Amino acid sequence: MAEIQFASCCTDFQKGNCTDSYKIFGSRKYEKTISGRKLQGIRFMVWAPAAAGVRVVGDFNAWGESDEKSGKMKRGRNGTWTYFTTDADIGQKYKYIIERKNGEKIYKSDPYALYSECRPGTASVIYELEEYTWTDQIWMEQRARKDIIHSPLNIYEVHLGSWKRGRLPGIDYEMNWEEAEKMKSEEPFLNYRQIADALADYLKEMHYTHVEIMPVSEHPLDGSWGYQTLCFYSITSRYGTPEDFRYFVDRLHRAGIGVILDWVPGHFCKDEPGLYNFDGEWAYESKTEELRENDQWGTANFDFSKGEVRSFLISNALYFFREFHIDGLRVDAVANILYLDYAKKPSAILKNKYGGNESIEGIEFLRALNQAIFAEISNPLMIAEDSSAWPLVTKPVYIGGLGFNFKWNMGWMNDTLEYMKLDPIYRQWHHNKMTFSIMYAFSENYILPLSHDEVVHGKHSMLDKMFGEYDTKFDALRCYYLYMMTHPGKKLLFMGSEFGPFIEWRYYEELEWKLLLYPKHEQLRRYVQRLNAFYIENRALWEMDDSDDGFHWIDANNSSQSIFTYVRYAEKKEDFLVVICNFTPVTYEEFKIGVPRFADYALAFSTEDASNGENEVLLKPEPEPWNHCPFHIKMKLPGYGAMVYRPIFRRKI
Numbered sequence: 001m002a003e004i005q006f007a008s009c010c011t012d013f014q015k016g017n018c019t020d021s022y023k024i025f026g027s028r029k030y031e032k033t034i035s036g037r038k039l040q041g042i043r044f045m046v047w048a049p050a051a052a053g054v055r056v057v058g059d060f061n062a063w064g065e066s067d068e069k070s071g072k073m074k075r076g077r078n079g080t081w082t083y084f085t086t087d088a089d090i091g092q093k094y095k096y097i098i099e100r101k102n103g104e105k106i107y108k109s110d111p112y113a114l115y116s117e118c119r120p121g122t123a124s125v126i127y128e129l130e131e132y133t134w135t136d137q138i139w140m141e142q143r144a145r146k147d148i149i150h151s152p153l154n155i156y157e158v159h160l161g162s163w164k165r166g167r168l169p170g171i172d173y174e175m176n177w178e179e180a181e182k183m184k185s186e187e188p189f190l191n192y193r194q195i196a197d198a199l200a201d202y203l204k205e206m207h208y209t210h211v212e213i214m215p216v217s218e219h220p221l222d223g224s225w226g227y228q229t230l231c232f233y234s235i236t237s238r239y240g241t242p243e244d245f246r247y248f249v250d251r252l253h254r255a256g257i258g259v260i261l262d263w264v265p266g267h268f269c270k271d272e273p274g275l276y277n278f279d280g281e282w283a284y285e286s287k288t289e290e291l292r293e294n295d296q297w298g299t300a301n302f303d304f305s306k307g308e309v310r311s312f313l314i315s316n317a318l319y320f321f322r323e324f325h326i327d328g329l330r331v332d333a334v335a336n337i338l339y340l341d342y343a344k345k346p347s348a349i350l351k352n353k354y355g356g357n358e359s360i361e362g363i364e365f366l367r368a369l370n371q372a373i374f375a376e377i378s379n380p381l382m383i384a385e386d387s388s389a390w391p392l393v394t395k396p397v398y399i400g401g402l403g404f405n406f407k408w409n410m411g412w413m414n415d416t417l418e419y420m421k422l423d424p425i426y427r428q429w430h431h432n433k434m435t436f437s438i439m440y441a442f443s444e445n446y447i448l449p450l451s452h453d454e455v456v457h458g459k460h461s462m463l464d465k466m467f468g469e470y471d472t473k474f475d476a477l478r479c480y481y482l483y484m485m486t487h488p489g490k491k492l493l494f495m496g497s498e499f500g501p502f503i504e505w506r507y508y509e510e511l512e513w514k515l516l517l518y519p520k521h522e523q524l525r526r527y528v529q530r531l532n533a534f535y536i537e538n539r540a541l542w543e544m545d546d547s548d549d550g551f552h553w554i555d556a557n558n559s560s561q562s563i564f565t566y567v568r569y570a571e572k573k574e575d576f577l578v579v580i581c582n583f584t585p586v587t588y589e590e591f592k593i594g595v596p597r598f599a600d601y602a603l604a605f606s607t608e609d610a611s612n613g614e615n616e617v618l619l620k621p622e623p624e625p626w627n628h629c630p631f632h633i634k635m636k637l638p639g640y641g642a643m644v645y646r647p648i649f650r651r652k653i
Contacts, residue, residue: 010078016310016365019372022233022319025080026112027094027126032084041086042126044094046110047308049079050281052101058094058123060087071097079283079308093123095273100280109231109273111284111312115242116218116234122273124231129323132246136253136325143258143327144378149405149445150571152542153381153490154532155260156208157451159225160216160239163495164198165510166190187510192244193251200255206525207532210258210381212330212492214452216245217264220271225452225507226262227332228269228299232316235324242323249325258327260381261320265313265369266336267299276300284309290350294336296343301336304361313365314372321377328381329373331404335388337362363402370403381406383447394445409446409489412437417454420480423467424562424584431559434583437487438556442548446489455494455505463500463524472585474500474520475640478527478607479581482642485535486568486579488545499525527607534605534644539570540577554578554594555627561586563637565593565627577604578645585639594629595621599647601633606643618648 012018030043044056056071057064064070073081073096088094096108109116113124134140165187190198203211215226218234226236235245249259268284270276275284286292286303294301302309320326336342341350341357352360373380384393384404395401415433422430455461466476477500485491496511499521503512515521535541544550554565562583569576578601580593595601600618603609619633626632635643 010080013311014078014307016307016314016368018311019315019318019376021311021315022112022114026110026114026233027088027124029090029128030084039086041084042088044073044083044085044096044110045076046073046081046096046112047079047283048081048096048098048279049283050101051081051098051279052103053099054081055097055099056083056094057097058088058126059092060085060089060094064097079279088126090126090128092126093117093121094126095123098279102280104280107273108278111231111233111275111278113231113234116231116237118237119218119220119222122220122230122271124234125237127242129242132243132250134246134250134325136250139253139256139258140325140378146379148379148381149546150543152209152536153406153447154208154535155210155212155447155490155492156203156206157212157214157492157494158199159214159452159495159505159507160192160195161189161222162505162507162510163195164190164513166194189238192240192248195239196248196251200252200257203252203257204255206498206529207536208257209536210260210327211252212260213262215262215264215332220269222507224269227264228271228297229264230269230271230274232268232312233319246324253325258381259325260328260330260383261326262332263317263320263329264332265302265317265365266333267294267297267301270298270300284312288349290344290347291340294343304337304359304365310365310368314369317369317373318376321373321380328383330383330385330408331366331369332385334366334384334386334393334402335390337366338386338388338390366402366404367397371397374403383408385449386410391443405445406447406490407444408449408451408492409437409441409444410449411440412446412487412489413449413451413454416480416483417465419583420476421465421467427562427583428559431557431562434483434564435553435556438551438553441488441551442546445546447492448484448487448489449492450484450494450497451492452494452505455497457504459504461501461504462494462497464502468585471520472640474524475585475607476583477524479583479640479642481528481531482579482605482607482644483564483581485531486541486566486577486644488551488568490542490545491535493528498528531605538577538604540568540575543570544568552596554596554629563591567596574647574649576647578647579642580635580637580645581642582637582640587639587641588637590634591637592626592632592634594625594627594632595645595647596629596631597647597649598623598631599649601645602648603635604644604646607641608638608643619645 025045027044032039054073061070073083098108099105110124115125115127117123216236217229218231218236219226220230235242268275285300340359382404383406385408387410392401393407394404397403419433463473466473501512550569552567565580567576598621621631
């Protein structure tokens with residue numbers, strides 16, 4: 001990495017405008033001239049403004065046990081501490097000993113460490129990113145030219161530790177699945193490189209455009225899924241090195257798959273080696289307990305009023321884009337950043353200077369983050385996971401927006417899943433749960449998320465959420481997936497949901513791939529595969545996601561039958577698809593729906609037909625108006641059937 005003199009950018013660091021602070025802080029190779037001699041060594045730099053003293057100890061000085069002055073760091077300007085040594089080398093472990101003003105001494109990991117010891121260890125590792133020969137030039141050039149808002153975006157969400165795992169020695173998996181099941185949680189993690197090769201092939205086969213990786217910054221607890229971060233710059237060593245992760249991204253790009261990282265800039269874990277109370281006076285968080293403590297997750301909130309904290313986080317985001325070629329960030333828990341009292345009891349302290357509950361500093365951080373990224377990175381995906389009703393999340397900063405380009409549609413997800421849990425008899429009284437989302441579908445650039453959060457903590461798996469017996473659950477899920485893929489908004493599905501496990505996601509073992517030996521589960525996987533391909537192939541399903549010109553209800557009010565009919569339009573108005581979804585088990589031998597144009601209608605896709613229906617007999621339009629449309633067609637509509645029809649315009653003679 002290029003050396004940057006701290007003196008030239010300390011003002012930017014303090015103000016929150018430094019976007020490459022990782023090139024300054026941490027442990028870095030350094031050349032220092034002493035008495036005319038150029039010495040090669042390692043320079044350590046840490047920000048600890050309230051510390052009375054700081055030492056760096058590690059493998060290179062026997063962890064300071066023989067000399068209490070060993071590794072003593074020099075206080076610099078603006079709360080920084082530095083130390084240079086020729087004894088340290090790449091690959092050695094180290095920590096900082098922070099001496100607080102009360103005399104207490106505590107061991108801390110390096111906030112800017114590029115690599116860390118594998119858990120349960122918490123030491124930082126001196127690491128230098130090597131020159132990597134990227135082979136994704138074609139992908140990067142295509143990304144720079146792509147209009148992602150008006151392109152297909154179909155995301156597969158993955159937890160790297162449980163998508164697939166290695167095999168235990170001494171167990172014949174083909175002959176003894178029962179023994180293997182008992183030992184699943186002990187199966188070793190795969191390396192980033194191993195995962196990349198298998199995942200790239202699978203995603204390409206399944207017709208996904210992107211993969212979203214749950215957090216890979218170093219975290220001490222497997223059960224946090226990565227959301228309680230210890231070291232933000234350290235790619236977790238559970239699955240390999242930063243170079244291995246570069247290969248992971250490179251390999252997926254070569255397969256035509258984009259890579260999105262789940263990123264957690266709102267809060268951090270309170271484990272002793274981490275950022276919590278780093279220098280004895282709350283360097284990274286607020287001194288005010290009500291603002292600092294995040295009781296919902298047992299973590300601490302960042303203090304965005306501090307420029308050094310903003311520089312730390314914005315630099316971290318750009319670090320992943322620059323050094324790992326990622327394509328986007330899904331920013332976790334945006335509501336926790338936007339509101340002072342998010343998931344907290346009412347308090348007079350949790351008010352801004354105007355008396356509101358909005359976090360002015362959090363809002364400005366999000367805007368500065370997005371401005372910095374869009375100023376440098378070509379066509380990044382900046383995705384807000386925001387459960388609030390904050391307006392203009394995906395609008396530019398210059399018109400008052402937050403500057404993201406996508407937002408998760410949590411309202412759509414909650415409403416529609418509640419609907420699918422209902423006995424079909426009662427769905428007619430909850431019809432609006434499936435239609436209300438269209439009222440706001442074009443107010444933001446939305447992603448429809450069926451994520452990991454919906455298949456844990458007693459919420460049931462996607463398949464098990466569906467009302468009914470065994471066969472009915474599969475029928476209902478196929479219908480729901482088609483409704484999702486034809487609804488305005490980009491798509492996200494959590495791993496495993498494509499083949500329908502009955503149990504919830506378990507982070508400590510791999511997915512139940514053996515279920516694919518059962519016909520129903522393999523049929524569901526192949527159905528999702530076909531549905532994904534159909535989505536990508538049809539511009540009407542994604543080209544106008546951001547405009548109400550891309551969607552029109554044929555019948556939004558058929559609550560008595562729980563049937564929904566609508567049209568999806570591409571930019572060219574003659575390119576459209578007619579969709580009908582039946583969310584009851586009742587079959588109709590002849591069902592009439594209105595259509596907007598006089599044309600023959602071919603069955604383009606169906607929940608019932610493995611061939612996508614392209615060879616079906618054309619449906620002839622009848623000139624009688626229906627559903628406020630000038631024409632109508634008739635078809636057989638199966639229970640839990642969903643069908644998509646394409647117009648075939650007759651040639652004029």
